Amino acid sequence: MLSIIKKIIACLALTSLLMNAYAKNISYPPVTVGILVPMEHRAMDEIVAGFKETLTQRYPGKITFLVKNAEGDINLQRSILQSFKQKSIDLYAPIGTQTTQMTLALITSKPVVGIAAEYSQKNDHQRKRNFTLVDDSLSVTKQMQFIHSALPNITEITLVHSPSDKILPEVKEAVHAGKTYGIRVQSLMVQQLSDLYTISQHIPQKSQAIFILKDILVASGIQTLINQANKLHIPVITSDDGTVQNGAAFAVGVSEHQIGTEGGKLAAEILKGKDAGQVPFKTLDHLLVFLNKNAAKQQGLNITDIQAAAKKANYTTIATDELEKK
Amino acid sequence: MATLMTALLQTLFFIPLTIGVYLSYRILAVTDLTVDATFVLGAAVFARLITLGFNQPTSIIVAIVAGALIGLLVAIMQHVVKINSLIASILAVFMLYSINFQIMQKPNISLLDTHTTLGQLQIANNTMLLIIMLSIIAVLILMLCIFLYSRAGLLLRAYGSNIKLLRSIGKSPLLFLIIGLSLSNALAAFCGVINAQINGYADLNMGMGMALTAIGSVVIGQHLMQKLFYKKNKFNPFIDCLSCFLGTYLYFTLVNYFLLIGINPVNLKLVLGLVLILFLGTAKYSRHRELYEQHDS
Numbered sequence: 036m037l038s039i040i041k042k043i044i045a046c047l048a049l050t051s052l053l054m055n056a057y058a059k060n061i062s063y064p065p066v067t068v069g070i071l072v073p074m075e076h077r078a079m080d081e082i083v084a085g086f087k088e089t090l091t092q093r094y095p096g097k098i099t100f101l102v103k104n105a106e107g108d109i110n111l112q113r114s115i116l117q118s119f120k121q122k123s124i125d126l127y128a129p130i131g132t133q134t135t136q137m138t139l140a141l142i143t144s145k146p147v148v149g150i151a152a153e154y155s156q157k158n159d160h161q162r163k164r165n166f167t168l169v170d171d172s173l174s175v176t177k178q179m180q181f182i183h184s185a186l187p188n189i190t191e192i193t194l195v196h197s198p199s200d201k202i203l204p205e206v207k208e209a210v211h212a213g214k215t216y217g218i219r220v221q222s223l224m225v226q227q228l229s230d231l232y233t234i235s236q237h238i239p240q241k242s243q244a245i246f247i248l249k250d251i252l253v254a255s256g257i258q259t260l261i262n263q264a265n266k267l268h269i270p271v272i273t274s275d276d277g278t279v280q281n282g283a284a285f286a287v288g289v290s291e292h293q294i295g296t297e298g299g300k301l302a303a304e305i306l307k308g309k310d311a312g313q314v315p316f317k318t319l320d321h322l323l324v325f326l327n328k329n330a331a332k333q334q335g336l337n338i339t340d341i342q343a344a345a346k347k348a349n350y351t352t353i354a355t356d357e358l359e360k361k
Numbered sequence: 362m363a364t365l366m367t368a369l370l371q372t373l374f375f376i377p378l379t380i381g382v383y384l385s386y387r388i389l390a391v392t393d394l395t396v397d398a399t400f401v402l403g404a405a406v407f408a409r410l411i412t413l414g415f416n417q418p419t420s421i422i423v424a425i426v427a428g429a430l431i432g433l434l435v436a437i438m439q440h441v442v443k444i445n446s447l448i449a450s451i452l453a454v455f456m457l458y459s460i461n462f463q464i465m466q467k468p469n470i471s472l473l474d475t476h477t478t479l480g481q482l483q484i485a486n487n488t489m490l491l492i493i494m495l496s497i498i499a500v501l502i503l504m505l506c507i508f509l510y511s512r513a514g515l516l517l518r519a520y521g522s523n524i525k526l527l528r529s530i531g532k533s534p535l536l537f538l539i540i541g542l543s544l545s546n547a548l549a550a551f552c553g554v555i556n557a558q559i560n561g562y563a564d565l566n567m568g569m570g571m572a573l574t575a576i577g578s579v580v581i582g583q584h585l586m587q588k589l590f591y592k593k594n595k596f597n598p599f600i601d602c603l604s605c606f607l608g609t610y611l612y613f614t615l616v617n618y619f620l621l622i623g624i625n626p627v628n629l630k631l632v633l634g635l636v637l638i639l640f641l642g643t644a645k646y647s648r649h650r651e652l653y654e655q656h657d658s
Binding site: 090104105106107108109110111114115117118119132154203345 | 371403469480556561562565613621629630
């Protein structure tokens, strides 16, 4: 008798499990997500990886990802969006400002999650379109504050930057914030990667550090800046994990993977039924400190000072060996 | 079917640039890559003016005039300063990067919150957009044909095919180079205006690779037209414009088709580049030009 009851309970439990799984599939239908990448870059791969991982974890239904790279060609970018349209994409995830702008100009009937993008209409309460975004612009003031806290003796910094739409306002902010902390920020603009060597030769002797923002163009040539920094015996401070892995002393910023993760969270909310227009824009407020201990020592920095400043600011410190393990 | 329609719309957005390149490359027999930057210039001037509150017609006209002005300067660089046409155009692209930046004051201007006719039509009514674009391009081709059949057009053609004749009848080659390059770059700027409206932004880097795509479209179109449909050697600007259309349409159809069947876009440029080499290597008029150059020297 007892065995029969046990069998009935087991059957009921199994049926309940199957019903539950079935119900989940019904409430969360399979979806197709189109990810539009503007160009080939390691940072883009990291964003895509973070986005896919998070969305897969947070959305219970089946997800098909279509990832296409426009290779920096706007005609190709447009063709990709048109091909997405034909494949009945449920959610568009363009990476970058320009890519998001084109997606919004072309796609009106489906939700769009712009990743690492900025939108001119900052007041998102007035949004009429079916989209939301992850704004990856950092608080440069916070970065300058951290640099001042970790290296209080620094009074002269050279900021090397590109003329990107995201970077220029950040440069202004850095100059302004520098004044608050008694740091004179000298900005040097690089229009193309081939100019970086020449520009790096003009970093003044009195400069006490080289600083770069989350700037894809300059980050691509980080080695040139590190060579020059070694000559001048000054540290290179950056804003992303990749450059620290490549030899910068430390970075205070966000990881590309984290940007993708935030995009994935927004996409999951929308796919679960929220109206994209009602999902607030996500800004990345919590900064991380990426530390390359060897490079920092070589560039004359005291690691404990950086770690102490990170602790004081309540930022998580991630060493490069931990990043490599990831 | 949807792929063909998409390619058709993209062709209509791009054809002014192809026709502009046809004027410099085929009619003037000059390699002018300036269009890469005048395309951006058109978009930049239009976006800047419209966000400053100017109306659309004014913004479009100023953008086209700015493009024409650059054509004039490039012609002077080539003819007066005696800089090789290719080098002059590369120099112009180099300098225009700074000029475009100065015009825009930032590297990207969003037009998503600005009313533009084509941008609105794209959202509201795609068929109407197609009709309007077809009408604009038809008028453009018609005007170009009328011009090329005129006496001024004939002399413009003489610049490319027999510059000695032009000199012998007392005409200034510089004038016709200016007319040709100004027209070519004005068309590129106009194309930039169209693309800014359609894509919802003007960006400092949006012109990358435009000249090569346009040259490819001209070469492929002319080659196919001569092989398949129009075997006569007589100059016919209407057929040439149709060739440009055919070449551009084929290019965009191929791009869209490759994407549809899942070819990685990284490999797309290699495939299209190889196709272009094939066509460029067999292009008849490039040999004609070489022949004239030999005679000239």
